[in-house]
Amino acid sequence: xxxxxxxxxxxxxxxxxxxxxxxxxxxxxxxxxxxxxxxxxxxxxxxxxxxxxxxxxxxxxxxxxxxxxxxxxxxxxxxxxxxxxxxxxxxxxxxxxxxxxxxxxxxxxxxxxxxxxxxxxxxxxxxxxxxxxxxxxxxxxxxxxxxxxxxxxxxxxxxxxxxxxxxxxxxxxxxxxxxxxxxxxxxxxxxxxxxxxxxxxxxxxxxxxxxxxxxxxxxxxxxxxxxxxxxxxxxxxxxxx
Ligand code: PEP
Numbered sequence: 287x288x289x290x291x292x293x294x295x296x297x298x299x300x301x302x303x304x305x306x307x308x309x310x311x312x313x314x315x316x317x318x319x320x321x322x323x324x325x326x327x328x329x330x331x332x333x334x335x336x337x338x339x340x341x342x343x344x345x346x347x348x349x350x351x352x353x354x355x356x357x358x359x360x361x362x363x364x365x366x367x368x369x370x371x372x373x374x375x376x377x378x379x380x381x382x383x384x385x386x387x388x389x390x391x392x393x394x395x396x397x398x399x400x401x402x403x404x405x406x407x408x409x410x411x412x413x414x415x416x417x418x419x420x421x422x423x424x425x426x427x428x429x430x431x432x433x434x435x436x437x438x439x440x441x442x443x444x445x446x447x448x449x450x451x452x453x454x455x456x457x458x459x460x461x462x463x464x465x466x467x468x469x470x471x472x473x474x475x476x477x478x479x480x481x482x483x484x485x486x487x488x489x490x491x492x493x494x495x496x497x498x499x500x501x502x503x504x505x506x507x508x509x510x511x512x513x514x515x516x517x518x519x520x521x522x523x524x525x526x527x
Pocket of ligand 1: 291293447451452453454488489490491509510511512513
């Protein structure tokens, strides 16, 4: 799976152009999902752009709220996301954990909301730089993974995104990524009875480091922010997968 996270960037016209160009440039493989997560206000039109040209690009939301209906100003629920056939949702991105004070309880509620709505989850985890420097990453990630259960894992992809690597230009080294992905997979295997869970990497992935990161057997794809906004770069990275 190769995922483009637009965060709070772009216009409706930018997204239409991106969908058209990526759809032309990628050598699409059914086993490698190609996903765009546009800003929420463009989800509906993004679905229309995809449908208009019968693009293989799939739609992901950057947001889902935990309540099913009612008094939550600005909220988006799973039923709304299903209205335009949203296939994936990002949950637990470090920016939302930080700025929206998301914790295990609120993330659990979001997971329930996505699962009840039949939307596949990309669950983001990752350690801050002080945890990385102290060599305490695995304990930190274990705590973040603790809220998952075997039912979730049937329909979930983990995105390992060290916070110190997001948007900083400091991608993690491939040997480090391999170690951490191996740890996550082994940890989750115990919960899901040896079933394989996909783990993708995110954090300053660019055209010059994507091939090496993807060459690792423990990396099942990429979640890309900044570099993915450029359709040419994103397509080239997709074609390396
Ligand atoms: C992200 O937004 O999840 C991300 C990894 O961003 P960037 O690729 O810009 O580091």
